Amino acid sequence: MKGWMKNIRQVTPYTPGEQPKRPGIIKLNTNENPYPPSPKVDKALKEMDVSMLRRYPDPTCQILNDALAHEYHLRPEQVFTGVGSDDVLAMCFMTFFDGEQPVLFPDITYNFYEVWAEVLRIPYRKVPLDEHFCIQSRDYAVPNGGVIFANPNAPTGQILDLGTIREILDANRDSIVIVDEAYIDFGGESALRFLDEYENLVVIQTFSKSRSLAGMRIGAAFASPELIRYLTDVKYSINSYTLNTAALIAGAASARDRKYFQETVGKIVRTRERVSARLRSLGFIFADSSANFLFVTHPEIPAVKLFEALKEEGIYVRYFRQPRIDNYLRITIGTDEEMDALIRFLEGMILL
Amino acid sequence: MKGWMKNIRQVTPYTPGEQPKRPGIIKLNTNENPYPPSPKVDKALKEMDVSMLRRYPDPTCQILNDALAHEYHLRPEQVFTGVGSDDVLAMCFMTFFDGEQPVLFPDITYNFYEVWAEVLRIPYRKVPLDEHFCIQSRDYAVPNGGVIFANPNAPTGQILDLGTIREILDANRDSIVIVDEAYIDFGGESALRFLDEYENLVVIQTFSKSRSLAGMRIGAAFASPELIRYLTDVKYSINSYTLNTAALIAGAASARDRKYFQETVGKIVRTRERVSARLRSLGFIFADSSANFLFVTHPEIPAVKLFEALKEEGIYVRYFRQPRIDNYLRITIGTDEEMDALIRFLEGMILL
Numbered sequence: 207m208k209g210w211m212k213n214i215r216q217v218t219p220y221t222p223g224e225q226p227k228r229p230g231i232i233k234l235n236t237n238e239n240p241y242p243p244s245p246k247v248d249k250a251l252k253e254m255d256v257s258m259l260r261r262y263p264d265p266t267c268q269i270l271n272d273a274l275a276h277e278y279h280l281r282p283e284q285v286f287t288g289v290g291s292d293d294v295l296a297m298c299f300m301t302f303f304d305g306e307q308p309v310l311f312p313d314i315t316y317n318f319y320e321v322w323a324e325v326l327r328i329p330y331r332k333v334p335l336d337e338h339f340c341i342q343s344r345d346y347a348v349p350n351g352g353v354i355f356a357n358p359n360a361p362t363g364q365i366l367d368l369g370t371i372r373e374i375l376d377a378n379r380d381s382i383v384i385v386d387e388a389y390i391d392f393g394g395e396s397a398l399r400f401l402d403e404y405e406n407l408v409v410i411q412t413f414s415k416s417r418s419l420a421g422m423r424i425g426a427a428f429a430s431p432e433l434i435r436y437l438t439d440v441k442y443s444i445n446s447y448t449l450n451t452a453a454l455i456a457g458a459a460s461a462r463d464r465k466y467f468q469e470t471v472g473k474i475v476r477t478r479e480r481v482s483a484r485l486r487s488l489g490f491i492f493a494d495s496s497a498n499f500l501f502v503t504h505p506e507i508p509a510v511k512l513f514e515a516l517k518e519e520g521i522y523v524r525y526f527r528q529p530r531i532d533n534y535l536r537i538t539i540g541t542d543e544e545m546d547a548l549i550r551f552l553e554g555m556i557l558l
Numbered sequence: 559m560k561g562w563m564k565n566i567r568q569v570t571p572y573t574p575g576e577q578p579k580r581p582g583i584i585k586l587n588t589n590e591n592p593y594p595p596s597p598k599v600d601k602a603l604k605e606m607d608v609s610m611l612r613r614y615p616d617p618t619c620q621i622l623n624d625a626l627a628h629e630y631h632l633r634p635e636q637v638f639t640g641v642g643s644d645d646v647l648a649m650c651f652m653t654f655f656d657g658e659q660p661v662l663f664p665d666i667t668y669n670f671y672e673v674w675a676e677v678l679r680i681p682y683r684k685v686p687l688d689e690h691f692c693i694q695s696r697d698y699a700v701p702n703g704g705v706i707f708a709n710p711n712a713p714t715g716q717i718l719d720l721g722t723i724r725e726i727l728d729a730n731r732d733s734i735v736i737v738d739e740a741y742i743d744f745g746g747e748s749a750l751r752f753l754d755e756y757e758n759l760v761v762i763q764t765f766s767k768s769r770s771l772a773g774m775r776i777g778a779a780f781a782s783p784e785l786i787r788y789l790t791d792v793k794y795s796i797n798s799y800t801l802n803t804a805a806l807i808a809g810a811a812s813a814r815d816r817k818y819f820q821e822t823v824g825k826i827v828r829t830r831e832r833v834s835a836r837l838r839s840l841g842f843i844f845a846d847s848s849a850n851f852l853f854v855t856h857p858e859i860p861a862v863k864l865f866e867a868l869k870e871e872g873i874y875v876r877y878f879r880q881p882r883i884d885n886y887l888r889i890t891i892g893t894d895e896e897m898d899a900l901i902r903f904l905e906g907m908i909l910l
Binding site: 221225233239240242247252257259262300301305322352418422444445 | 560561562564565566567568569570571572573574577585588590591592593594595599600603604606608609610611612613614615616617641642644645648652653654655656657659673674676677703704731732733734757758766770771772773774775788790791792793794795796797798799800801802803804805808
């Protein structure tokens with residue numbers, strides 16, 4: 207063995223969804239938005255003074271944090287932004303989950319929670335969802351070093367009502383509770399309204415889904431000014447300048463365009479409801495989705511077979527080779543045309 | 559005390575150089591480039607298809623890594639890119655400094671090395687520079703968990719010759735040795751030529767200084783394919799998509815424009831040499847700089863006094879309130895006009 211190997215951290219990384227480069231693919235595998243970002247983002251980026259890129263970006267991310275604070279009726283000191291919600295969540299894990307007790311999260315959820323806990327050596331315990339893939343608040347009323355769950359959950363798409371979230375918050379006054387709302391804009395009510403009441407609550411959102419800006423990598427945390435300060439201190443200890451100037455400009459323009467945001471989200475929700483009905487009529491079984499994807503299983507055709515056949519056809523969906531969900535597919539809601547192509551192909555497989 | 563405080567990581571963050579927002583400032587405090595990025599960057603960004611920002615960026619950063627590999631005659635598997643060299647360095651600390659022995663770095667160097675070691679709980683030992691602020695290779699020929707130094711060093715601007723770097727590499731076959739070349743393009747020879755010979759060498763560079771892209775946050779690591787793989791695995795365990803699409807496009811365009819790069823670097827070097835002579839004639843004492851800044855002291859006027867007076871005048875330079883260097887100023891090389899304004903003001907203070 208090479209001498210320096212003893213100093214190397216070896217990890218099993220998260221495998222992101224495939225990003226096929228060949229053209230003509232219908233890409234329903236990474237929950238991207240089928241519509242472009244707001245035209246105001248285009249305008250703001252075209253008007254960006256590229257010569258000023260010689261300067262460092264604003265490390266306080268003021269224009270973006272101000273725009274978000276204004277949109278959500280918060281104070282800028284309650285907002286923290288980073289390079290996608292992955293960056294924000296990783297910083298949160300590092301900042302808020304630094305205790306001895308295990309951090310709790312569902313056994314079926316965003317796979318990165320476990321990856322971060324592993325790489326940052328945070329003790330954790332996976333709490334099984336019930337047989338309907340639901341979170342039971344009583345499972346989180348035990349000693350812990352922190353709680354995190356996604357709402358709507360991924361990849362199930364199921365929403366937790368505010369009453370249940372309140373139960374989890376009430377049972378965890380001595381822990382930080384993180385609600386990861388990556389998909390909240392597609393359905394359900396945000397826990398942002400609890401911020402004034404619970405100083406141990408952190409709400410995470412992203413520009414990658416509802417705001418069509420996955421390519422710009424922008425995520426946000428909302429919390430009490432005290433928690434945001436701890437988070438900012440850790441950020442300044444890793445990389446003072448995370449969001450680049452283009453991302454700050456694009457993010458601020460997007461956050462200010464509520465009308466376009468509501469229109470595109472509305473379109474996706476309408477497509478989701480229409481596609482849900484069609485898939486059910488084909489025999490697929492799934493809970494109602496509050497996200498921009500469906501998490502479906504079919505009683506007759508194994509998910510892996512559907513996955514492979516769809517891929518062959520150039521339609522990419524997501525299949526997770528992991529316990530309890532290895533007979534499910536996660537299908538992102540694309541445009542109506544894309545979803546019609548998917549349904550036509552599935553009809554061919556199932557009805558013929 | 560609030561119950562959740564026990565789970566909070568509290569750190570003393572790095573303080574970045576001031577980013578004054580009022581106009582008319584001569585900003586010589588953060589080693590930014592006074593010239594805009596390549597016109598090819600402007601063109602590439604203007605041509606960027608903003609509608610495609612709905613998609614995640616390429617997690618492999620291929621266009622950027624390919625452009626760098628081509629420019630430096632390396633294979634793409636030897637290149638890793640991230641959100642500024644701070645992001646790349648933080649990932650390197652996490653990946654390569656995971657042993658029990660202390661990591662070694664100079665007592666006077668980029669302050670972030672100590673900040674990362676602290677926040678990531680890596681054992682470390684600061685090795686004093688000699689009385690001329692030089693690195694002595696024999697000081698690094700001791701058991702350690704890794705070695706990192708900046709070349710040219712910051713904030714001294716002094717370069718280590720390749721022979722001394724080879725001595726350090728030869729003495730550390732069982733450790734990873736990181737050479738942080740943030741300023742290498744302004745003078746001195748890169749350790750990139752050693753990559754084929756030393757599989758434990760990592761060379762770090764940045765687009766923030768010589769390439770005028772501080773605002774886009776792009777940094778790179780060059781190493782053996784094996785080390786790059788470990789680094790990439792850790793990146794994929796934190797944030798699969800770090801560099802956004804705009805940064806990938808801007809970085810690739812910049813890396814391909816060698817002519818513009820050489821022109822602007824040449825201008826800065828000429829300004830540095832002219833300003834060095836003028837400052838010496840005013841009594842300032844300093845070693846020759848191989849970077850885009852000067853690290854100066856004056857036998858008669860305390861640095862802090864000069865710092866305050868310059869700031870009052872709207873000329874921002876960097877002053878470090880820390881042992882051994884608290885009578886020095888770090889002055890970034892700006893345009894000729896900016897440097898003339900600085901010199902005129904200093905002449906007024908010193909000669910009158």
